[in-house]
Amino acid sequence: MKIGICLPYMKAGLNRKTFQDWCRAIDQGPFHSLSCGERVTGNTLEMRNILAFAAACTERVRIIPSLYVLPMHSAMQAAKEVATLDILSDGRVTLCVGVGGREQDYRALGASMKGRFQKMDDQIAIMKRVWQGEDFDGIGVLGPMPVQAGGPPILAGSMGPKSIARVAKWADGLYSFAMDGNADLTRYFKDNANQAWLDAGRSSTPYFMGGFWYSLANNAQEHLYQYVFDYLKVFGDGEASKIAKGMSMHDADAIRDGIAAMTEVGCDEIQLVPATAEIAEVERLAALLG
Numbered sequence: 001m002k003i004g005i006c007l008p009y010m011k012a013g014l015n016r017k018t019f020q021d022w023c024r025a026i027d028q029g030p031f032h033s034l035s036c037g038e039r040v041t042g043n044t045l046e047m048r049n050i051l052a053f054a055a056a057c058t059e060r061v062r063i064i065p066s067l068y069v070l071p072m073h074s075a076m077q078a079a080k081e082v083a084t085l086d087i088l089s090d091g092r093v094t095l096c097v098g099v100g101g102r103e104q105d106y107r108a109l110g111a112s113m114k115g116r117f118q119k120m121d122d123q124i125a126i127m128k129r130v131w132q133g134e135d136f137d138g139i140g141v142l143g144p145m146p147v148q149a150g151g152p153p154i155l156a157g158s159m160g161p162k163s164i165a166r167v168a169k170w171a172d173g174l175y176s177f178a179m180d181g182n183a184d185l186t187r188y189f190k191d192n193a194n195q196a197w198l199d200a201g202r203s204s205t206p207y208f209m210g211g212f213w214y215s216l217a218n219n220a221q222e223h224l225y226q227y228v229f230d231y232l233k234v235f236g237d238g239e240a241s242k243i244a245k246g247m248s249m250h251d252a253d254a255i256r257d258g259i260a261a262m263t264e265v266g267c268d269e270i271q272l273v274p275a276t277a278e279i280a281e282v283e284r285l286a287a288l289l290g
Contacts, residue, residue, distance in 0.1 A: 004033030091147030098157030173207025181212035181258035227275035
């Protein structure tokens with residue numbers, strides 16, 4: 001099982017040393033990848049700069065934007081950014097894209113959520129043309145070319161059957177986040193992905209990445225509750241609190257069992273998203289995996 005860790009990007013007080021310590025610990029540990037999500041509003045750091053820094057601080061692990069909310073951006077600009085990151089990481093990028101669900105982030109960037117699913121389909125087609133070196137009429141060739149021929153592998157952050165069916169036409173795999181590591185929910189996502197790939201006439205099976213929130217810091221349960229509540233409160237305090245209280249991945253045994261259950265489901269990779277920026281989140285997870 002390949003294990004990745006999401007870098008902290010939604011905490012106050014993050015600084016250069018935070019990311020140096022995290023990147024080095026992850027690169028030297030038993031991890032396959034590191035990732036970072038995209039948020040615009042709130043006390044959040046910007047994903048592209050974090051991942052460029054991570055590419056420079058690491059030599060081995062995959063670098064994953066997870067996820068790049070494409071419809072908020074220009075497809076050509078996104079293609080250029082991702083290709084540049086692929087060069088800086090020497091071909092270690094796996095791109096994860098999605099439509100997001102935060103209207104405030106769209107509004108902050110002057111973008112509209114209307115038609116975002118179709119827009120993402122169209123954007124992926126444009127980005128692949130850019131990465132193949134196509135000459136766009138009136139624009140020319142838009143470089144640079146990524147290290148990975150044709151562009152990095154693309155995972156789609158989709159969970160519903162309709163959205164999974166859409167992305168099965170162009171994605172290399174699926175990233176479906178189960179919040180608390182629910183194996184039954186993860187199996188539902190994976191089964192939907194396998195069927196969608198068959199229905200789309202794909203000869204390959206989808207690369208499947210699952211994930212869940214966790215904490216191994218001191219006072220882990222309290223930290224995990226607060227992180228999940230803060231993340232979800234935009235959708236209402238009551239619902240956020242209900243979900244946050246149900247989080248169980250705050251001790252080593254629960255996390256070990258969660259990873260084992262998702263391995264049994266057949267995940268190719270799991271992204272673990274920590275609740276704090278304490279380096280203990282990486283060190284204790286590495287010891288657990290070891």
